[in-house]
Structures are given as structure tokens and as C-alpha cells.
Amino acid sequence: MDVPRTEVASALPRLVGRSAAWTSTLEKAARVARGRTRVVLTGESGVGKSIVARYLHGQSPRAHEPFLTISCASVPDTLLESELFGHEKGSFTGASKPRMGRLRQADRGTAFLDEIGEMSLRMQGLLLRFLETGEVRPRGADAPDICVDVRVIASTNKDLFAMVADGRFREDLLYRLNGSHLAIPSLRDRREDIPLFVEHIMASCGRRMPVAPAVMQALESYSWPGNVREIQNVVEQMVAVASGPAIELADLPPRIAATTAPGSFVPRRERRRRLADDLYEQLLSGSCGFWEDIRPLLLNRDMTRADLRQLIGLGLAASGGTYRGLLTRFGLPPQDYKRLLNFLAAHDCSVDCREFRAGDGPRATSEPDLRDRRLRRDMAWKSRLSGSGQTVV
Numbered sequence: 001m002d003v004p005r006t007e008v009a010s011a012l013p014r015l016v017g018r019s020a021a022w023t024s025t026l027e028k029a030a031r032v033a034r035g036r037t038r039v040v041l042t043g044e045s046g047v048g049k050s051i052v053a054r055y056l057h058g059q060s061p062r063a064h065e066p067f068l069t070i071s072c073a074s075v076p077d078t079l080l081e082s083e084l085f086g087h088e089k090g091s092f093t094g095a096s097k098p099r100m101g102r103l104r105q106a107d108r109g110t111a112f113l114d115e116i117g118e119m120s121l122r123m124q125g126l127l128l129r130f131l132e133t134g135e136v137r138p139r140g141a142d143a144p145d146i147c148v149d150v151r152v153i154a155s156t157n158k159d160l161f162a163m164v165a166d167g168r169f170r171e172d173l174l175y176r177l178n179g180s181h182l183a184i185p186s187l188r189d190r191r192e193d194i195p196l197f198v199e200h201i202m203a204s205c206g207r208r209m210p211v212a213p214a215v216m217q218a219l220e221s222y223s224w225p226g227n228v229r230e231i232q233n234v235v236e237q238m239v240a241v242a243s244g245p246a247i248e249l250a251d252l253p254p255r256i257a258a259t260t261a262p263g264s265f266v267p268r269r270e271r272r273r274r275l276a277d278d279l280y281e282q283l284l285s286g287s288c289g290f291w292e293d294i295r296p297l298l299l300n301r302d303m304t305r306a307d308l309r310q311l312i313g314l315g316l317a318a319s320g321g322t323y324r325g326l327l328t329r330f331g332l333p334p335q336d337y338k339r340l341l342n343f344l345a346a347h348d349c350s351v352d353c354r355e356f357r358a359g360d361g362p363r364a365t366s367e368p369d370l371r372d373r374r375l376r377r378d379m380a381w382k383s384r385l386s387g388s389g390q391t392v393v
């Protein structure tokens with residue numbers, strides 16, 4: 001059975017950021033902290049909602065009272081109910097002892113309801129009752145409800161208003177929760193903070209290293225869908241694998257290295273050819289994976305659909321025009337055949353393999369005329385892929 005992830009506050013880590021977007025968020029947080037309103041924190045995954053919740057508590061008049069985090073994600077209703085409200089002995093199978101809920105434990109302090117958008121409608125009803133009355137009723141209790149004084153902070157990476165419109169989130173609960181709203185900016189909206197994060201993360205790993213300017217440029221250009229959590233992983237990995245005294249481009253994960261535009265202006269077609277060629281080499285050498293690296297590049301728009309078609313074209317050209325051959329070259333197991341075709345079709349990146357079958361067998365990618373044909377084909381792809389004449393093998 002899943003166990004709710006609940007934690008008690010520990011010391012507040014240092015908050016990194018000097019960008020205007022981050023500074024104004026923190027200023028608003030400090031103002032909100034001093035008040036008594038409930039707070040909803042929104043933002044993409046990994047932007048720092050949990051850390052800001054701790055900051056709010058730490059800056060509030062309740063700073064010396066308890067702060068408890070209750071994760072509402074992936075927790076069965078019954079378990080979340082006793083986590084929040086407690087239960088009486090014997091109130092359900094396995095309830096061998098009575099339990100005090102987290103809301104009671106957080107009395108006079110703050111309860112942080114993480115990922116509130118995951119809460120079932122039934123639990124939303126119970127939470128609404130608590131917010132309206134301040135009363136906690138443990139599961140299976142006959143005794144009168146217990147009144148507590150808890151400031152509630154909730155967070156989500158979902159659009160709660162859209163969920164209300166779809167009937168998945170209670171409107172009355174949203175208005176009860178949303179006394180103040182803080183939107184935490186994504187890392188790509190505060191790129192000036194990236195060098196600070198790099199330095200901060202290296203310091204926390206205990207290994208400060210110089211970073212090549214091209215690496216910093218790549219880090220600043222990348223879209224960071226996983227935000228601060230992702231940059232933490234990337235910097236920790238780079239520091240761990242760096243072979244020289246400084247972090248170089250070769251130490252970057254391919255999805256991030258691909259965002260660099262070294263040197264001066266590179267025409268789009270030339271850039272595309274370089275990117276496809278580089279990724280192709282990396283796939284062949286096994287230093288990058290299709291699902292682990294190429295897929296996120298496309299989804300995060302660090303490579304275009306034309307780039308991916310170019311890459312697939314390279315694979316087909318070298319595999320005699322068969323997707324099965326391409327799978328082998330790209331280090332993918334045969335059972336990924338359908339998954340790959342579906343992925344390419346879903347993103348309008350399917351490539352007609354018939355063209356690559358003309359001639360007598362697999363061709364080397366270094367053939368001098370191949371690049372020219374790739375370019376011409378690239379331009380013609382869009383018009384040709386009407387669907388009906390498309391063949392995939």
C-alpha cells in the first residue's frame with residue numbers, strides 16, 4: 001500500500017536567484033507570508049513550489065510552530081483521509097491503533113498540501129468542510145470534532161480553473177484555498193539565474209569547477225522542462241563525469257549540447273544537417289539514446305520536426321530503407337518498432353522509406369551525393385507525406 005509522503009519542516013535551504021522574475025516572486029511571497037490568508041502556489045514541476053512553501057512558513061508569524069507537508073498525489077483516499085484527519089482504532093481494516101492526523105499536529109502552524117490537483121472529489125469535500133469550520137473529524141470517531149488553527153498552503157502544477165471547468169475540481173474549494181496566489185516562474189523565464197544555480201549546485205556537491213563558456217551558453221539556451229530539479233541533476237552529473245579540470249561540451253548530456261550554436265551564424269539547413277549528423281553519430285556510438293535523449297529534444301522543441309526527419313532519413317539510408325534496420329542502428333530493441341512508428345506519426349515526422357530502397361542495399365552515409373539528396377528530400381517531405389502513399393516497413 002502507498003504510504004503518504006509527509007515530512008516535518010527542516011532548516012530552510014538557501015534560495016538562489018537574482019533575476020527580476022524571481023525577486024518579485026520572493027517579494028510577493030514575503031508580503032503574503034506576513035498575512036493570514038491561505039495560499040495557492042502554482043508552477044511547473046521542479047520550479048520550487050515546495051521550497052517557497054517553506055519560505056512562506058519561515059517568514060510568517062507561525063515560523064516557530066509546526067510545518068507539515070502532505071502529498072496528495074498517488075495516495076488512496078482512505079489513507080489520505082487518515083493522514084489529514086487521523087482515525088480511531090478499528091475504523092478500517094488494519095487500523096490497529098488510533099492515529100492523530102497531520103492537521104491536528106500542525107495546530108498553530110502551517111499545513112502544506114502538495115499536489116492538491118490530484119485530490120479526489122470526495123477528499124475535496126472533506127477538505128472544504130475543514131476549511132469552512134476549522135474542525136477535524138478523525139475517521140470512525142464518535143467524539144465531537146476537534147477545532148484547530150492551521151494555515152493551509154496548497155500547490156499544484158495543474159490549471160485548477162481548467163479543472164473546475166471540467167468538473168474535476170470543486171469551485172467552492174478553489175475559492176476557499178485561493179486567498180493569495182503565487183505563480184512561481186519557470187527556469188526558462190529567469191535564465192539570468194542559471195549561472196548562479198550552476199555555482200550553487202557545484203558548491204553543494206563540494207566540487208567547484210570552471211565551466212567552458214560554450215557550456216554555459218548551452219545551459220542558458222536549453223528549455224529546462226524539469227526546471228531547477230533538472231539543472232540540479234545535470235550539474236551533479238557533469239561534475240561527476242568531467243574528466244578534465246573544467247566542464248567542457250563533451251560533459252553535457254546530448255539533449256543540452258544540441259542547443260549550442262557554436263561560433264557565428266549557421267544557416268538553418270546547415271545547422272539541421274549538423275545536428276542530425278551529430279545525433280546520428282551519437283546514436284550509433286551509444287552515447288545517446290532515442291527515447292532518453294532524442295524524444296525529449298523534440299518534445300521540448302530543442303530540435304525541430306525537420307531535424308528529426310533528417311535524422312530518421314540518415315538511419316533509413318544506412319539501413320537499406322527499412323525501419324527494422326534503423327531500430328538496430330539506433331540501438332533500439334525490435335519490439336520498439338510500433339512505438340517508434342507511432343511516435344513519428346504522432347509528431348508528423350514519419351519518413352517514406354521507399355526512397356531509401358532504390359539501388360542495391362544499404363548505403364554509407366558518407367556518400368558525397370547523399371547530403372544533397374537529403375537536402376532536396378527534406379524540402380519535398382512535407383508535400384509528399386500526404387498519408388496515402390506513405391509506406392513504412
Ligand SMILES: Nc1ncnc2c1ncn2[C@@H]1O[C@H](COP(=O)(O)OP(=O)(O)OP(=O)(O)O)[C@@H](O)[C@H]1O
Binds near residue numbers: 229232
Ligand atoms: N530558488 C531556489 N534556490 C535553491 N534551490 C531551489 C530553488 N528552487 C528550487 N530549488 C530546488 O529544486 C528542487 C525542486 O524544487 P521543489 O521540490 O520545491 O519544486 P516543486 O515545484 O515543488 O516541484 P514538484 O512540482 O515536482 O513538486 C529542490 O531540490 C529545491 O530545493
Ligand SMILES: [Mg+2]
Binds near residue numbers: 049050114
Ligand atoms: Mg513539490
